[in-house]
Amino acid sequence: MERILSYPEAIREALDQEMTSDGSVILMGQGVDDPKAILGSTRGLKEKFGPVRVFDTPLAEDGMAGVAIGAALAGLRPVQTHIRMDFVLLAMNQIVNMAAKMHYMYGGEVFCPIVIRSLIGKSWGQGPQHSQSIYPLLMNIPGLRIVAPTTAYDAKGCLIHAIRDNNPVMIIEHRHLYYQKGHVPEDSYTVPFGKGRTLSEGRDITLVGISQMAIECLRAHQYLQDAGISAEVIDPVCLSPLDTDLIAASVLKTGNLIVVDNAWMTCGAGAEIIATLAERKIQANVHRMGFSPVPCPTTPTLEEHFYPDAKKIASQVFSMLRPERAAWIPSRELDIEEVEFKGPF
Amino acid sequence: MERILSYPEAIREALDQEMTSDGSVILMGQGVDDPKAILGSTRGLKEKFGPVRVFDTPLAEDGMAGVAIGAALAGLRPVQTHIRMDFVLLAMNQIVNMAAKMHYMYGGEVFCPIVIRSLIGKSWGQGPQHSQSIYPLLMNIPGLRIVAPTTAYDAKGCLIHAIRDNNPVMIIEHRHLYYQKGHVPEDSYTVPFGKGRTLSEGRDITLVGISQMAIECLRAHQYLQDAGISAEVIDPVCLSPLDTDLIAASVLKTGNLIVVDNAWMTCGAGAEIIATLAERKIQANVHRMGFSPVPCPTTPTLEEHFYPDAKKIASQVFSMLRPERAAWIPSRELDIEEVEFKGPF
Amino acid sequence: MSMENPELIERFYKSLYRIRRTEEEIARIYPTDRIKSPVHLSIGQEAVSIGVCEALRPDDVVFGTYRGHAMYLAKGGDLKKMIAELYGKVTGCARGKGGSMHMIDIEHGVMGTSAIVGTTIPISAGYAYGLKYRGEDSVVVSFFGDGAVDEGAFHEALNFAALKKLPVLFVCENNFYAIHSHHMDRRHSDNLCERAEKYGMPSERIEGGDIFRIYESTRKHCERIRRGEGPAFLEIVTCRWREHVGPNDDFHLGYRKKEEVECWIENDELKRLREMLNLNGQDPMEAEIEDEIRAAFDFAESSLFPGKSELHEHLFKE
Amino acid sequence: MSMENPELIERFYKSLYRIRRTEEEIARIYPTDRIKSPVHLSIGQEAVSIGVCEALRPDDVVFGTYRGHAMYLAKGGDLKKMIAELYGKVTGCARGKGGSMHMIDIEHGVMGTSAIVGTTIPISAGYAYGLKYRGEDSVVVSFFGDGAVDEGAFHEALNFAALKKLPVLFVCENNFYAIHSHHMDRRHSDNLCERAEKYGMPSERIEGGDIFRIYESTRKHCERIRRGEGPAFLEIVTCRWREHVGPNDDFHLGYRKKEEVECWIENDELKRLREMLNLNGQDPMEAEIEDEIRAAFDFAESSLFPGKSELHEHLFKE
Ligand SMILES: Cc1ncc(C[n+]2csc(CCOP(=O)(O)OP(=O)(O)O)c2C)c(N)n1
Ligand SMILES: Cc1ncc(C[n+]2csc(CCOP(=O)(O)OP(=O)(O)O)c2C)c(N)n1
Ligand SMILES: [Mg+2]
Ligand SMILES: [Mg+2]
Secondary structure, three states, X not given: OOOEEEHHHXXXXXXXXXHHHOOOEEEEOOXXXXXXOOOOOOOOHHHHHOOOOEEOOOOOHHHHHHHHHHHHHOOOEEXXXXXXXXXXXXXXXXXXXXXXXXXXXXXXXXXXXOEEEEXXXXXXXXXXXXXXXOHHHHHOOOOOEEEOOOOHHHXXXXXXXXXXXXXXXXXXXXXXXXXXXXXXXXXXXXXXXXXXXXXXXXXXXXXXXXXXXXXXXXXXXXXXXXXXXXXXXXXXXXXXXXXXXXXXXXXXXXXXXXXXXXXXXXXXXXXXXXXXXXXXXXXOEEEEEEEXXXXXXXXXHHHHHHOOOHHHHHHHHHHHHXXXXXXXXXXXXXXXXXXXXXXXX | XXXXXXXXXXXXXXXXXXXXHOOOEEEEOOOOOOOOOOOOOOOOHHHHHOOOOEEOOOOOHHHHHHHHHHHHXXXXXXXXXXXOHHHHXXXXXXXHHHHOOHHHHOOOOOOOOOEEEEEEOOOOOOOOOOOOOOHHHHHOOXXXXXXXXXXXXXXXXXXXXXXXXXXXXXXXXXXXXXXXXXXXXXXXXXXXXXXXXXXXXXXXXXXXXXXXXXXXXXXXXXXXXXXXXXXXXXXXXXXXXXXXXXXXXXXXXXXXXEEEEEEEOOOOHHHXXXXXXXXXXXXXXXXXXXXXXXXXXXXXXXXXXXXXXXXXXXXXXXHHHOOOOOOOOOOOOXXXXXXXOOOOO | OOOOOHHHHHHHHHHHHHHHHXXXXXXXXXXXXXXXXXXXXXXXXXXXXXXXXXXXXXXXXXXXXXXXXXXXXXXXXXXXXXXXXHOOOOOOOOOOOOHHHOOOEHHHOEEEEEOOOOOHHHHHHHHHHHHHHOOOOOOEEEEEEOOHHHOHHHXXXXXXXXXXXXXXXXXXXXXXXXXXXXXXXXXXXXXXXXXXXXXXXXXXXXXXXXXXHHHHXXXXXXXXXXXXXXXXXXXXXXXOOOOOOOOOOOHHHOOOOHHHHHHHHHOOHHHHHHHHHOXXXXXXXXXXXXXXXXXXXXXXXXXXXXXXXXXXXXXXXX | OOOOOHHHHHHHHHHHHHHHHHHHHHHHHHHHOOOOOOOOOOOOOHHHHHHHHHOOOXXXXXXXXXXXHHHHHHOOOOHHHHHHHHOOOOOOOOOXXXXXXXXXXXHHOEEEEEOOOOOHHHHHXXXXXXXXXXXXXXXXXXXXXXXXXXXHHHHHHHHHHHHOOOOEEEEEEEOOXXXXXXHHHOOOOOOHHHHHHHHHOOEEEEOOOOHHHHHHHHHHHHHHHHHHHOOEEEEEEOOOOOOOOOOOOOHHHOOOOHHHHHHHHHOOHXXXXXXXXXXXXXXXXXXXXXXXXXXXXXXXXXXXOOOHHHHHOOOOOO
């Protein structure tokens, strides 16, 4: 019997299991102990592990990043949460100037096992300051590991791996993925960093979808079947390090690539992937999709044009592979359920 | 007669001229009024324009970015200085969440004419926290203009343009460029954003060098002449927006490209340039050089391997264009003078 | 008190009634999903914005937070444009691009609200620098919540404002909570005013929500500020009646006691002023306001959404 | 004073002499370019580090700034590894990767110094959280300059430390300048201790540089901290004799008066303690220290640079 959990349930289970097995794991962040419990992902943990291990913090992102780093130096394994990734911009100093560099700049004398979870917002007028997805900024920085799990399975496994990792790990969780459900084993398990997943095999084009865009790519894949196009969908899962081998192998097969970023594109993950393939002399038709290069507008009529989605992806694939044909936009509506992950991997 | 100024003199002149002609221009930042005067680039300006227009600030990068933004909203044109770009990481919140978005998120009602100068450190053990060059992080953000002038001519012209621009502009100044001298007209002039410069024409390979790496590329170009290789050297000058047309035209001609970044490469300017060319279906041999993907080590024996330089660039070009031949490293030493810009453009 | 003259009572009452009713209408309409954006209502806190803004001059400016409807309206922001903004219409004060959390009306001195806690505090100080630079005697009022005090930006801004003797009044709207987190779970002592004083500015705490006292204190502090004597700090204790974000109440969540809120509801300034005015049934001025509010929603309903081309507009100012 | 017993005087003198002479040697060697890294000397400020660190236990830890030589040595950091680090040698305390600004000796409780002003303040608080979590009664001392007080991080860290009653002693080394900027050009009032108190911690300002007073105060505060009563704040007034960065003096720059420094030089603690000890000519303990310093420089000179493969090592901990 498959055991189905939602994405936040998977996170909660990971936290619970790691906190149970390792007394040095603590949770900190605005709202981790409040009634909303970070969309349920920290529900009940304060009650179970007490207020010293699970605590709310003042609104002080830079300072609290420092506190997490200090606690890590003292032997704890802090998991820090930002309810929106936009707030990570306030903590860049500690993350980039200290956490990412400590092990190196102190010649290996110390290490910094912190995990920073941050949620990406989307839709319903989150607007310019509550929608940002700044993983490209973090990917530029050596010394950080960055994961953006798409499935409930990976959410649990990546988080457990992150907590056990001895280095700073950024975990990016898209709010819309919180509705995802999928197979999640009850036992503790880890998903090692640096390996992507082929979510669906295909012949004609490689779609790399980051975070929630992996779901949009899967939906696009279904639309494309209507047009007789077979898309291979890859979820990189881990952004730093990136599994460029997996992507390269797929593109060698399909000859076509669209990277669908869940962020702005300039100097983004798509640029990195495409540049890496080019350096490796892999010839292909390549294209990037991602956020429009403007702040995210609040009004729904503009916001809808701001994000890529399954139909836009499918349509883009179609015009890329069938340049001679008229533009095509899928018309049927998918049953959203269809594209949920049930696993198991 | 050519009028020769050093890079900091050119900056100083730009500030002086703009402050003279526009009473709303102010200078703020740690040390702008001190005896070192930001390596001379603000020398004498407090004496000339008074302490209300030229002022030192507390050490409070986030807050002072906010102060600059507020002053801009009130009609001033603040030029803010960070003696090291690493400190910009403390101000990411105000720069990214506010300055870059204001005009858009308030529907055009306000605008934010601030200029943020920041200096990149290098060598002499600047080490992990005093050497960072985080322009790739900024390039990802819509709403910012980013320039990295290499020559004294461009330092003056870009700064004047930046001050007159009605949007937030980040100016990146490499400390080693402060030794550059070149033709600088006495009159006030602007260098518009978005146009790169071909510093030297060539047939065999395109070298794009950012900031001080443009100088290294010019030196490499001289070395390569010894090996019978003709390199075209491009200085993008402006990183946002990037003059990809100029680069594309050059690569169409040479068929080979190395982008030499003055920063880490992952999700960097090199990635962006190469991805853009790939999207435009420009077939070429491409390669990126840049900082090693580690924090900058302090000891000279490691630091030397951290940065690209003219010899490494030349050597890389050689093995890219002459793969059948044994590796080659230029042996003669260049007279550094040779590669200073004298202009005029 | 001397200032409780009938003219003032009526002015305050009108503004209170207008803001309360506007937000009640927002709450009422919210479940229809015509407002597709998070709303942070000021219901219960209006007296702070009104008491402060009524003491300002038209050329004074305010900066605030995502909980900014009351401030916007109290300072004279255009009601129609506000509702249209919530609806995401191109006729909104930010053309629909900002929504409830990013309101602006520069004509009336509403310089902008922000969804990132604390960001407008240093910006207010910077604006004040600009005013002082130009030799103007206008004042900037910086509104923020008790949560913002936690941020480094608060410290940096107060320090700079005091150092440069800037014409800015810092107003901390202390509703005791940052989302669900009580302010005494975020600091050791309940002494914000003393803290502010140490930066070098007079400060005052106003409890009880008396709109006249808020008004009078603001007037007094602004006079001093206009004389060039530097910033001041007001902590105004208040209560948010509804949930942190959204149109409902939130007693079911259990993070605060119903009684905490109830005593504020009982002492509602709106009710008190209405009694002072001896109104019975619907007063003509209330009816007029109801008409105005209805017209604003009608305006929003009938306005157009921004066209697709707007997506790429306003990124840069020419 | 009771604690000025001969044993203590000798201990302090030795440490003062050792640190002063080490830095003088650094300054002497600097023009040879064998130290290819910015050095921020503590010459003149040593009494702060020594007075504080001598009052600590070996299991206590310290965090500091780029101006960290004195703190590192006062806390017991390895001298050889320090000089080797300045030389960029693989035998250095950070294998040459850190240099003067990033010193560490965890065995002796030197947890790291940083070149970004203010960064180690919240980190100290976090470390203290870890100590408290594990029920240990060690203390963290967080050293920083008067410039760091300007940063939001200072505010955020003090607030958190007081809130959680963390075992941390904040030590502000007030040498009046951040580079060339006087502290009263960066704040309205000279009242750091009062500010710190308002966060909820006892504070004390020590003027005049008396090492015994620094020692005694630290002991007193640490006792209280060890009892679990939460953080404390010390402002210790001191003077940097040399230029902000580099080996020379800087009177030619004109940002401060020579007299400001001269009166400190006249009242040099090193001289005073030497007089208390009645030393004449070179004392054997001084000779011993000279030998130790020479050996440290020899060690650095003769050590190897890290090999090229080190460039990519230590990015991640396995
Ligand atoms: C920098 C930052 N951190 C966290 C948040 C998330 N957040 C939104 S509102 C809020 C509470 C702020 O409380 P307060 O300042 O008291 O204002 P109130 O909502 O009570 O009006 C928080 C933590 C944010 N928007 N910005
Ligand atoms: C965040 C940050 N801003 C600016 C600087 C540049 N800087 C280096 S040292 C220094 C002065 C610091 O003064 P203080 O804290 O008093 O320490 P001192 O040098 O006097 O020991 C400044 C501004 C920095 N390193 N970090
Ligand atoms: Mg509040
Ligand atoms: Mg100092």
